[in-house]
Amino acid sequence: MHKCKLFAGVFAMLVVLAGCGGGGDDSSSLPPVPGGGGGGASYDAASATATVTGNIVFEGEVPEAARIQMAADPFCQSHNEGATSQEVLVTDGGQLQNVILYVRSGHEGASYSVPGDAIVINQQDCTYAPHVFTMIANQDLTIKNSDTTLHNIHAFAEVNMPFNIGQPVEGMETTKTFEQPEMPLPIRCDVHRWMSAFVGVFDHPFHTTSGDTGSYELKLPPGTYEIVAWHEKYGEQISTLEVADAESAELNFTFSAGAEGTSE
Amino acid sequence: MTPESAGPEVPERENIWLHRFAVFTALGTTFLIFAGGMVTSTESGLAVPDWPLSYGMFFPPMVGGVFYEHGHRMVAGFVGILTFVLAIWVSLKEDRAWVRWLTLVALVAVITQAILGGLTVLYLLPTPVSFAHAALAQTFFCLIISLALFTSPDWKRGLPSAGERQGSPRLPWLCGLTTATIYLQLLMGALMRHTQSGLAIPDFPLAFGRILPPFESGSIMIHFAHRVGALLVTVMVSWTVIRIWTSYRNHKRLLTPILIMACLVGVQLTLGAFTIWSQKAPLITSFHVVTGAVILGMSVLLTLRAFVMVMPGIEARPHLQPA
Numbered sequence: 001m002h003k004c005k006l007f008a009g010v011f012a013m014l015v016v017l018a019g020c021g022g023g024g025d026d027s028s029s030l031p032p033v034p035g036g037g038g039g040g041a042s043y044d045a046a047s048a049t050a051t052v053t054g055n056i057v058f059e060g061e062v063p064e065a066a067r068i069q070m071a072a073d074p075f076c077q078s079h080n081e082g083a084t085s086q087e088v089l090v091t092d093g094g095q096l097q098n099v100i101l102y103v104r105s106g107h108e109g110a111s112y113s114v115p116g117d118a119i120v121i122n123q124q125d126c127t128y129a130p131h132v133f134t135m136i137a138n139q140d141l142t143i144k145n146s147d148t149t150l151h152n153i154h155a156f157a158e159v160n161m162p163f164n165i166g167q168p169v170e171g172m173e174t175t176k177t178f179e180q181p182e183m184p185l186p187i188r189c190d191v192h193r194w195m196s197a198f199v200g201v202f203d204h205p206f207h208t209t210s211g212d213t214g215s216y217e218l219k220l221p222p223g224t225y226e227i228v229a230w231h232e233k234y235g236e237q238i239s240t241l242e243v244a245d246a247e248s249a250e251l252n253f254t255f256s257a258g259a260e261g262t263s264e
Numbered sequence: 265m266t267p268e269s270a271g272p273e274v275p276e277r278e279n280i281w282l283h284r285f286a287v288f289t290a291l292g293t294t295f296l297i298f299a300g301g302m303v304t305s306t307e308s309g310l311a312v313p314d315w316p317l318s319y320g321m322f323f324p325p326m327v328g329g330v331f332y333e334h335g336h337r338m339v340a341g342f343v344g345i346l347t348f349v350l351a352i353w354v355s356l357k358e359d360r361a362w363v364r365w366l367t368l369v370a371l372v373a374v375i376t377q378a379i380l381g382g383l384t385v386l387y388l389l390p391t392p393v394s395f396a397h398a399a400l401a402q403t404f405f406c407l408i409i410s411l412a413l414f415t416s417p418d419w420k421r422g423l424p425s426a427g428e429r430q431g432s433p434r435l436p437w438l439c440g441l442t443t444a445t446i447y448l449q450l451l452m453g454a455l456m457r458h459t460q461s462g463l464a465i466p467d468f469p470l471a472f473g474r475i476l477p478p479f480e481s482g483s484i485m486i487h488f489a490h491r492v493g494a495l496l497v498t499v500m501v502s503w504t505v506i507r508i509w510t511s512y513r514n515h516k517r518l519l520t521p522i523l524i525m526a527c528l529v530g531v532q533l534t535l536g537a538f539t540i541w542s543q544k545a546p547l548i549t550s551f552h553v554v555t556g557a558v559i560l561g562m563s564v565l566l567t568l569r570a571f572v573m574v575m576p577g578i579e580a581r582p583h584l585q586p587a
Binding site for chain 1: 306307308309310311312313314319320321324325327328329330331388
């Protein structure tokens with residue numbers, strides 16, 4: 001009888017263990033903290049007058065995009081038939097998409113306000129949209145699930161706090177922030193291993209991506225800057241540029257298949 | 265009468281269904297280790313971000329990595345229930361106190377294992393916790409194998425004495441040393457898996473085209489240590505085979521497990537090679553994991569038998585000593 005009680009106790013503990021916890025869906029939505037910059041006088045990024053534009057040129061044979069096998073999830077297979085990898089996307093004009101462009105140095109000495117608008121990353125048809133994006137530290141990141149299948153969003157942060165949250169239901173939204181600059185910060189879905197995205201988190205507003213067009217535009221205050229172009233497969237290139245007030249400058253980057261690229 | 269013939273019946277101590285249930289639990293644990301191997305091999309360990317529930321549910325849609333991670337949880341839950349039932353059964357029917365205690369240890373181990381599994385998910389696969397989870401899995405498996413042996417009618421009747429033979433170390437200690445080597449090798453394998461060092465040396469049988477790789481990183485060292493461990497296990501198992509073949513060949517309780525182990529070591533070396541050549545194909549890698557566990561289980565079984573059959577005064581009932 002005594003033994004029965006003992007095991008009943010252990011069983012009860014197991015039941016309690018199974019019942020506690022639960023969702024684990026940490027939907028923390030910290031308010032944006034103003035002043036994301038490196039200290040000093042506040043600078044309004046909208047008042048930047050110099051414009052830097054450029055193309056991300058891809059040289060060489062464009063690698064064939066690998067077909068993604070989505071059979072592990074019938075929803076994904078039916079909604080994204082024939083999907084291919086987003087790793088290397090080149091426009092018909094030979095320009096490389098999904099390159100992050102940012103100022104690495106030259107912007108120091110000012111602080112920058114954090115935009116009130118959230119950056120949105122959407123899980124749609126079992127891919128991330130956008131695949132590559134940038135944001136400012138402490139800016140809200142809204143993560144949406146537009147699929148009728150479940151996803152988890154796993155941020156492989158090393159400087160910031162990593163997180164892994166689940167969104168099992170269509171229409172779910174979760175807001176997260178990264179408090180520190182970190183570049184690049186990979187995001188992955190562990191349910192669907194092909195789903196990956198990269199975010200660049202900066203302490204200033206001088207960053208963008210080459211998006212779908214393979215070209216970019218950066219608004220900068222007058223000064224001398226070290227500008228970096230980063231691609232998930234081809235790595236980064238750095239170029240230094242000096243711009244004057246209201247000047248328009250062009251800075252192209254070239255990535256070559258299987259080789260380091262050069263800036264012009 | 266041969267040395268292996270059955271001894272007198274001891275019906276009051278026999279419960280064949282309890283033994284069968286323990287064997288079934290051991291088989292379930294074997295499958296659980298395979299399922300755990302599939303989780304790591306498919307990198308699905310974080311496909312379910314919450315614990316103990318899965319996406320807040322008891323049964324989420326089994327898609328993508330959820331199939332492996334939640335499937336592993338289900339098999340683990342099943343083995344947990346089996347262990348719980350085994351513990352109750354043993355406590356009610358078993359009159360050997362040390363067997364009852366051992367079953368309780370197994371029950372605590374499986375609960376601890378579940379908690380470690382939860383922690384590794386909630387803390388995003390920290391290497392020490394994941395490693396501890398893998399190490400405890402092997403330990404728990406050894407406990408269940410031992411319980412399956414201790415509850416067997418063969419063990420309860422008393423194993424026949426195999427007598428002392430020439431050789432140093434004595435057979436039980438040699439078997440114990442082999443078991444320890446295999447266990448350490450499995451720990452090294454777990455460390456390799458959970459530090460993502462499985463392909464740190466990308467070629468086999470050479471290492472970067474040489475006998476000795478350049479020891480430039482911890483990953484290469486861990487990987488190479490696992491290869492050296494494989495060599496040590498092969499040496500130890502071969503040594504044990506030779507000892508049993510030369511001195512205890514007539515005792516099938518010793519000969520059968522060591523021959524099975526020898527065959528499995530060959531299979532395991534092949535699986536290890538194909539794990540590298542296939543770039544860690546999940547099925548091959550998981551079979552490599554589970555074969556390692558089975559070799560360890562056989563070694564534990566052999567060691568326990570060797571102690572009882574060779575060492576005098578350890579629960580052996582020398583009523584069947586060979587002439």
